[in-house]
Amino acid sequence: MTFTQNFTAVGDSLLWSAVVALIPILYFFWALAIKRMKGYIAGLTTLLIAILVAVFFYKMPAGMAVMSASQGAVYGILPIGWIIITSVFLYKITVKTGQFDIIRNSVLSITEDRRIQALLVAFSFGAFLEGAAGFGAPVAISAALLVGLGFNPLYAAGLCLIANTAPVAFGAIGIPIIAVEGPTGIPAMEISKMVGRQLPFLSAFVPFMLVWIMAGFKRTMEVLPAILVSGLTFAVTQYLSSNFLGPELPDILSALVSLFALAIFSKFWKPKTIFRFSAEAELAATTATAKKQDKAPEHYTGGQVFKAWSPFLVLTGIISLWGIPTIKLALAGHYEGTNAILKAVNSLGHALTYMPEVPGLHNKVINTAGAPVAAVYKLEILAAAGTAILIACVITKFITSISWGDWVKVLGDTLKELAFPILTIASVVGFAYVTNSSGMSTTLGMSLAKTGALFPFFSPLLGWLGVFITGSDTSANLLFGNLQKITALSVGMDPVLAVAANSSGGVTGKMISPQSIAVACAAVGLAGKESDLFRFTIKYSFFLVLLVCIMTYLQHTVFSFMIP
Template identity: 40%
Template structure:
């Protein structure tokens, strides 16, 4: 039995600096020295194990087992989701219908900067609301490549856009977990998060326009950016506060897309920046002679209604299946018949308070996000009239295209669980909570740090939710403020988490360029984090205290 210690060295600051070593090594190797993500992740994992052994006195077997536990969790939580999301995309490329989809998005606007808003922001938010788990980054990246964007710029756009909906992604799962972890009202946490993340969401489309076409582009495209941002932000706020936080992203995504379509009927940019759709398989080349990248669907005079229906059908199937899976009767059946839980062998851990740490593995083989995507892919085979053999070959090719990205994800998930189960992450949280009144400013940083390591807002909320609430009580601040700030701040770490960087580069065929992608998105992550820290700090003062849910 391993008993976690918050401060094994006797100096909380010294212990926190040691606990920071794995993350510091990862960021320096990835962003500074430009190592490939797989080697940076492996070194960071080794550093986490070393800190666990020599600073926290965690037995070697437990430390290695913790890493194996994390890697096993990544199979279901990341890889199973991403493989199936990209498989569906690759099926549409092979059949030629992805080009039809690209032309359909182009029909909304002939300006690719507006297309970036519709695809990365609105459509990506819908995918995040329903599936999450990296699927918006994977799918939207390749859709942006098809719209004519450079592969890495497409990945940057998808990563930055995915900040707006994450706090309420997976039908509000991060907020639900936050409520269950702290024992407080999830509805109140959702309402408070809607008063934080919705503010940032208003500005995300403008940032996307700047990334897509430079800041001069805002003079030409600001009506579309403002329309999408305001519509999304207002819907996210209204639904999270007055209806259901579980549904707010779905309606916000649909409303923002509808608003852009309506705007395009009465307004167009003066100088449209077009982009020729590039029919490319993720991981392939624009010059690839493979028949899968050759236009085979749609007449030169225009795509038929049937072609367009088939092009959108796979994503409509995803929306339908995930919506059905949220019905109480279906959810209860899946929970009863489709889950296998077992204690992970060899892990026996007590936290600093002497309570057993949950190290159970839940194999959700029927209701998991990846399984629902896999079923969506099987239905897509029928819709696109693709045979099982061709579908299996496409699936094998999809796995091959990820290459080293698989190893990277396994390493980083292993790293996060070594740090978590050894007590390193708890040390960092307690150390930051000791900042006193300044913690109001640092509260989102805790969530940001949690998502950077774990890759998910759910993981960050489960790790630091109670810490945020405890700090709020010590500072005589409403617990909903800091709890929600953990979730809202966490979303800004999503774009720099190594798991999502690996997904983005694999999707656009740039495996190994994670360091370059990291440097391109880090500034945006930090800038938006600073803005959110300021908002949360002001909400803890009389200036914006009227915004706090009590």
């Protein structure tokens, strides 16, 4: 039995098909934003509704719909869930061994101001991790660091999700842009240039937005010099690297330049007042009392600080290594070169890579071009970023001298704590796979493409919708990239601008993607509070995607000279 996708399945009408396709999405919004369900309940019920819509309205065989959900669930566990488990595990090791106290002290030695700490950790360090790894690692690690520094968990998660807007399009060594070259035929360098003429405007604005959310307008203006250093150095580097080097390095270079520029600047410039959250008032009073009693704060040597940061330095190095394209191929067992070391890695990667077909689904779904769609459980164990982080955890065991017994106990505690968050992630990724294989997501994309002369304005919304559904800018580009190109040519819009707008609009949907929400909550210990985080981020997602819509329309009509 096969199933042929029909994007006008409901009454042969694209409009009614789109209305029906919106049902699971609207339900998910309602479940989190209004009903405030726990994340795993919202995820599982949304998945169930998506399966019912696929079966009863889109006429997808029930068995195929269920197996499609299983394919998504497996992907939700590996690689996404695997990254969360190992990221939180690494953080907990540093806490267990007391190293995080030294990390906290070293950050405070740069600045005690929460506003600047957020720029350093959530914006710059998070962007670096996005460029090196992607797939949830940036939010998981940077949010955990902020909580360790004393940030409220909800604020830590929300700020890191919003900060992750700037780097997503160039994440994981430029994969979202490199991947879309295939289905569109547009050179990745051209798309990189165009995205690099859109996102820097957001990158310059996001640091201001982060601090304003934290502290209000007046206290934001107090640290405006630091905000400008953080945002402008990131934006300028992002523009230059994306336009003259390509899509692989903008995140890593921009993040490093921004991080070091702000750290050095903070050594010479201090805000007039130190901002802390209101809940910290009691702690500040206690600290003041301790100072009156002549209790000097603890000081650490350079060696102690280096040792404390070593787990994250090791993590950065290994993740960066995992992201190098040639090594990535070897880790997945696809290397065909002659290097002896990479050939050995390739053999191990091949042995640890499993691609079993999804029963009853593989090559059973027929797309509108009449071609069967492959469906496999993609289990690249060695190549997964989570495995790189696990290796960092093993090395950290020796750096921190934690016993194997305590190491295993911390891992067990981490697995227990993350059981429901991983269930949430598996269910929402399953939902994404069902909407894609049934044709629901394409129906929604085709509906937006019918906006005619206004398409340049609505074009980024396709990317926003794609990332909300799939949780990935790469997936959104693969899903809607060619549709963007075809529609742009039909309405007189430059296809390079349309494809770039898909990626730029997509980054603003990352902060409300069910996967991202679940990842962030898992990282900061807010399992079951996904609705609170969703309500925190959704208004900023709408605001930022509106900015990208306006920007894209103006680049199409007024500032067309910006198109490469």
